[in-house]
Amino acid sequence: MTALIQVDQLDKTFLMHQFGEKRITGCRDISFTVNKGEFIGITGQSGSGKSTIIKCIYRTYLPTGGLIRYSSDHYGLVNLAEAPDRTILTLRKEEIGYVSQFLSIMPRMTALEFVMESLLEMGENGLTARKRAKEMLAHFNLREELWDTYPKTFSGGEKLRLNLARAMVRRSRLLLLDEPTASLDQASKETVKERIHELKAAGTTLIGIFHDLDFMESVVDRTYKLQDGLMKEAQKK
Amino acid sequence: MIHDESRPLLSVRHLTKRFGKGCVACSHPEQLPEGNNHCPHCGTVWAVNDISFDLYEGEILGIVGESGSGKSSLVQCLYFDNTVTDGSATIATYQDGTANIFRESSQQKRYIRNHLMGMVYQNPWIGLRMQFSSGGNIAEKLIAAGTFNVHEIRARAKELLNHVEIPVTRMDEAPLHFSGGMQQRVQISKALANHPPILLLDEVTTGLDLSVQARVLDLIRRIQRESRTAMIVVSHDLGVIRMLCDRTMVMKEGRCIEAGLTDQILEDPHHAYTQLLVHSLL
Numbered sequence: 001m002t003a004l005i006q007v008d009q010l011d012k013t014f015l016m017h018q019f020g021e022k023r024i025t026g027c028r029d030i031s032f033t034v035n036k037g038e039f040i041g042i043t044g045q046s047g048s049g050k051s052t053i054i055k056c057i058y059r060t061y062l063p064t065g066g067l068i069r070y071s072s073d074h075y076g077l078v079n080l081a082e083a084p085d086r087t088i089l090t091l092r093k094e095e096i097g098y099v100s101q102f103l104s105i106m107p108r109m110t111a112l113e114f115v116m117e118s119l120l121e122m123g124e125n126g127l128t129a130r131k132r133a134k135e136m137l138a139h140f141n142l143r144e145e146l147w148d149t150y151p152k153t154f155s156g157g158e159k160l161r162l163n164l165a166r167a168m169v170r171r172s173r174l175l176l177l178d179e180p181t182a183s184l185d186q187a188s189k190e191t192v193k194e195r196i197h198e199l200k201a202a203g204t205t206l207i208g209i210f211h212d213l214d215f216m217e218s219v220v221d222r223t224y225k226l227q228d229g230l231m232k233e234a235q236k237k
Numbered sequence: 238m239i240h241d242e243s244r245p246l247l248s249v250r251h252l253t254k255r256f257g258k259g260c261v262a263c264s265h266p267e268q269l270p271e272g273n274n275h276c277p278h279c280g281t282v283w284a285v286n287d288i289s290f291d292l293y294e295g296e297i298l299g300i301v302g303e304s305g306s307g308k309s310s311l312v313q314c315l316y317f318d319n320t321v322t323d324g325s326a327t328i329a330t331y332q333d334g335t336a337n338i339f340r341e342s343s344q345q346k347r348y349i350r351n352h353l354m355g356m357v358y359q360n361p362w363i364g365l366r367m368q369f370s371s372g373g374n375i376a377e378k379l380i381a382a383g384t385f386n387v388h389e390i391r392a393r394a395k396e397l398l399n400h401v402e403i404p405v406t407r408m409d410e411a412p413l414h415f416s417g418g419m420q421q422r423v424q425i426s427k428a429l430a431n432h433p434p435i436l437l438l439d440e441v442t443t444g445l446d447l448s449v450q451a452r453v454l455d456l457i458r459r460i461q462r463e464s465r466t467a468m469i470v471v472s473h474d475l476g477v478i479r480m481l482c483d484r485t486m487v488m489k490e491g492r493c494i495e496a497g498l499t500d501q502i503l504e505d506p507h508h509a510y511t512q513l514l515v516h517s518l519l
Contacts, residue, residue, distance in 0.1 A: 014505070015507070016512065017508075017509030017512055018509065018512055018513060018516070055504070055505075059498060059501060060498070060500045060501055060504050060505065061501065061504065061505045062497070062501055062505055062507070085484055085497060085498050086293070088498060089296075089483050089484070089498070104479075106454065106455065106458060106480050107450075107451035107454060107455065107480070108451045108452065108454075108455045109455070120462070
């Protein structure tokens with residue numbers, strides 16, 4: 001199997017200037033490998049640094065040390081920990097997706113436009129984007145009467161499903177899931193699971209953090225557990 | 238001209254703007270005390286101090302900072318409203334990116350202003366002729382760029398006003414009688430009249446109420462999506478920067494103290510001042 005991502009001795013420390021140069025450890029000396037087409041789950045207690053790892057890979061956090069070797073379609077081997085901002089932006093547009101439990105949307109943008117935008121960014125034409133966005137909203141059971149309205153006033157569950165629709169409508173090479181199913185009901189989780197299987201069948205590699213461990217067990221290939229700052233591979237499924 | 242996307246459209250290097258004569262003590266502005274852009278000996282203000290950055294086609298670059306950080310002076314230098322003290326800027330589609338636009342003749346600068354750039358000021362009184370009609374304001378920019386056919390000008394003005402959601406029936410009215418948000422949209426339509434590849438937006442949503450602000454932000458996003466215009470958005474409002482910009486530069490006292498991906502600046506700010514800004518965000 002070929003590695004899509006190799007994380008090697010990843011460190012992230014936050015230096016808080018307003019609090020007497022206090023240092024806060026995000027994660028320390030993290031190493032693991034994700035193969036192409038795999039789905040890796042990361043578990044660990046709250047505050048153990050799971051999200052930090054995901055955010056370092058997406059580069060919302062700038063790693064303090066270590067390497068994140070990513071095998072890109074566009075660039076070949078790239079160290080995401082140090083790649084130029086422009087490279088990261090291209091990768092986000094073309095290859096790497098990220099979804100969290102928080103919805104961030106432009107004012108005056110409808111739910112349908114929000115999902116479409118994800119495809120338009122990748123260069124999809126308007127008609128196809130509209131069609132696929134609608135399919136995805138339907139797949140995630142978002143009521144059709146909501147599609148052309150603004151999501152600010154959606155319920156928590158509707159916002160989450162909209163977020164997932166946007167992230168999962170495109171076939172990313174690598175999809176990072178930062179607790180996107182927290183507080184979803186069982187039926188919605190099933191639709192997420194279905195879409196994950198479709199994406200995997202299409203070749204997407206996934207790394208995910210989940211609140212619900214049973215759900216996670218049912219979708220991942222392997223699990224890494226963060227304990228006492230160390231990353232260990234848990235039992236194989 | 239076909240432009241290679243991997244090459245920056247606008248490259249700015251060591252841009253410096255000082256107000257005042259300068260003296261021996263501040264002749265090397267990097268020697269000014271940290272946290273100050275004011276020379277204690279001669280009173281010179283180093284408004285923009287050794288700023289370098291690249292702007293690419295189709296991207297929106299954010300410049301954020303408090304009042305007096307030099308962000309407006311910076312875009313005013315780029316639009317030739319201010320003369321620069323030092324530094325260079327090149328545009329890939331002008332003289333094949335070899336000419337420092339700050340050193341061009343005033344005639345060439347006018348050409349660059351009229352054909353390659355658009356500017357939207359925080360204060361519409363600077364960007365618009367308030368007593369002229371809205372259509373007339375747009376015509377002014379078109380005429381400056383060499384369009385003299387009245388029918389063509391009227392047609393383009395209508396198209397632009399439509400685009401910014403100003404009723405065409407009000408084309409012959411003066412912006413003086415418009416609301417603040419409408420004035421800002423007329424300014425944007427004027428700035429876009431000649432399809433400039435570079436658009437400079439200086440605090441365009443400041444002082445507008447929220448629903449009007451949302452409309453202007455929406456318009457800016459639409460312009461970027463439809464025409465791939467490269468933009469520099471100057472704002473003290475991190476919310477505006479977050480919504481619009483992929484990359485952001487943080488300025489303080491004339492210097493660039495931090496630059497990076499916008500989400501990284503907001504979630505993992507490194508400089509003490511950026512941390513203060515982010516933690517002050519509502």
